Amino acid sequence: MRLSTAVTVLGAALISDFAAAVPVQDSPRQRLLDGKPLPAKYRKDPPDPYRPGYRDPNDGAVDSIGRKLDPLPYRNGDGTSVLGPWNRERARQNPDLVRPPSTDHGNMPNLRWSFVDSHVRIEEGGWTRQTTVRELPASIELAGVNMRLDEGVIRELHWHKEAEWAYVLDGRVRVTALDYEGGTFIDDLSKGDLWYFPAGVPHSLQGLSPNGTEFLLIFDDGHFSEESTFILTDWLAHTPKSVISKNFHLPPEIFAHIPPSERYIFQGSQPGSISDEFPKGKHVKTSKYNFTHRMLSQPPKNTTGGQVRITDSRNFPISKTVAAAHLTIAPGALREMHWHPNADEWSFFIRGRARVTVFGAEGSARTFDYQPGDVGIVPKNMGHFVENIGDDEVEMLEIFRADEFRDFSLFQWLGETPRRMVADTLFKGDKEAGERFLKEIGDAGKDEITLPPKGGYDEAEGGEDEL
Incomplete structure (x- = not known):
């Protein structure tokens, strides 16, 4: 024992x-x-800023969603609680609710929308939802459609009066098209790939992945509607069978059972390889145009805080009316303060959480928080930034109705402006701060996604409770 x-x-x-x-x-x-x-x-989070005693003169970003905070309308000692009905989840996505006193909306419109709030059109093996001027009035230059297709599901043969640009979010998809000279185009695309079909070019799409495919469609007119698409079956349903018979040189009874209305999205048979399916007629020829592009296969520009890939007519020649940038922004990094001179920015957020402030002149600015699936608009020439406020990487697209991507960097502009003029404008009476600032911008290098130094700054930052 x-x-x-x-x-x-x-x-x-x-x-x-x-x-x-x-x-x-x-x-x-x-x-x-x-x-x-x-x-x-294991992390020590900063204090809850949505309280009467909290002060933050630097207006630091607050990740209300990540920290599960209830963003009551307090700001630097002003405001009070809410006694009536209160939608906490919506409030967490609206940092403007507690904007700093110096920020004024002025006449600036709402610049944020989410596909989650869009009407979903459900079809056989797929769905679509759209964001246009009807959902987001500021979206004048571009419209967006989010579409999903299961394996073998077809977005039937159609064309648009607008050009169509697309980014594959996940899965694989086959695209077909006929160019202006009668050339045939077929390609299979995967995540991160693009296609562009100019106005009037007939095309089709089919999902290839066992788990389906999803993509973002962009049209170069904010008034676009997916319901206004020219669809093959819709046209034939509204054409006398005698005319169809004459057009295709076949007796009318051949067309007795064609669809009585548009099919739009439907389950199709499984496709073979491109070589097996490529048309074999004696007049068939291969298109000399390339309607697709591998965006994520481009070598990125590495910045201190992330990566940038730009695709426009310079490296994707067919894309004459849509230019885009793909960005990844590391936690704590900033898509630097900048503006675009040639087009509105239509932003789409794929991963992460970000804060965006848009400066509209006349003493006005608006701030928005973005999550995956959200859409943002920044009107041309309005200064703005994108700040990663979460613990994960932000992945986003910047899309423009333009042939080339263009932006102006505030950092670069001030670095290439006479030093005396910069100091007189910003640091009159504070020579030491002026000299430190001029030293920092001395190289005037453009850093599209910039990351602050790991050691932090000399001064303490962030909000604190008032004693």
């Missing part, structure tokens, strides 16, 4: 020593050694 007890005690001791010698795989120390970020439970 004594021997058994001793063995048990010894075994327990050995297990205890062994446990102490082996690192806990999810401990804070082990995560740091592995180069992993600390989970929220």
Whole structure:
């Protein structure tokens, strides 16, 4: 009995020593050694800013969603709580609710929308939802459609009066088209690939992935409606069968059972390889135009805070009316303060959480928080930035109704402006701060996505409770 007890005690001791010698795989120390970020439970979050006693003269970003805060209307000692009905989830997406006193909406419109709020058209094996001037009145130059197709599902043969640009969000899709000279085009695309069909070019789409495919469609007119598409079956349903018979040189009874209305999206048969399916008629020829582009296969421009890929008519020649940039923004990084001189920016957020402030002149500005699936508009020439306020990378598209991507960097502009003029404008009476600022912008290098120094700044930053 004594021997058994001793063995048990010894075994327990050995297990205890062994446990102490082996690192806990999810401990804070082990995560740091592995180069992993600390989970929220190990981080000391700053105080809740939505309280009467909180002060933040620098207006630091607050991730209300990530921190699960209830953003009551307090700001730097002003405001008070809400006694009536209160939609906490909506409030978390609206930082303008508690904007700093210096920010005035002026006449600036709402610049944010989410596909989640759009009407969904449900079809056989797919769905669509759109954002146009009807959903977002500021979206004048571009309209967007989010579409999903299951494996083998066809977005039937059609064309538009607007040009169509698209980005594959996930899965694989086959596109077909006929060019202006009667050339045939077929290609299979994957995540991160683009296509562009000029106005009037007939085309079709078919999902290829077992788990389906989803993509973002952009049209170069904000008044576009997916309901106004020219669809093959819709046209034939509104054409006398005698005319169809004459057109195709076949007896009318051949067309007795063609669809009585548009099919739009429907389940099709499984496609073969492109070579097997390419038309073989004696008049068939391969298109000399390339209607597709591998955007994520482009070498990126590496910045201090992320990566940028730009696709426009310079590297995708067929795309004459739509230009775009794909950006990844690291946690804590900033899509630098800038503006676009040639077109409105239509932004689409794929991953992460971001804060955007748009400066509209006349003392007005608006701030918005964005999540995946959200759409933003920045009118041309309005200064703005995109700040990653979450713990994960932000992935987004900047899209323009333009042949080329163009932007002006505030950092670069001030760095290439005479130093005396910059100092007189911003730092009159504060020579030391002026000299430090001029030293920082001395190289005038453009850093589209910029990351502050890891060690932080000399001064303490962020809000604190008033004592």
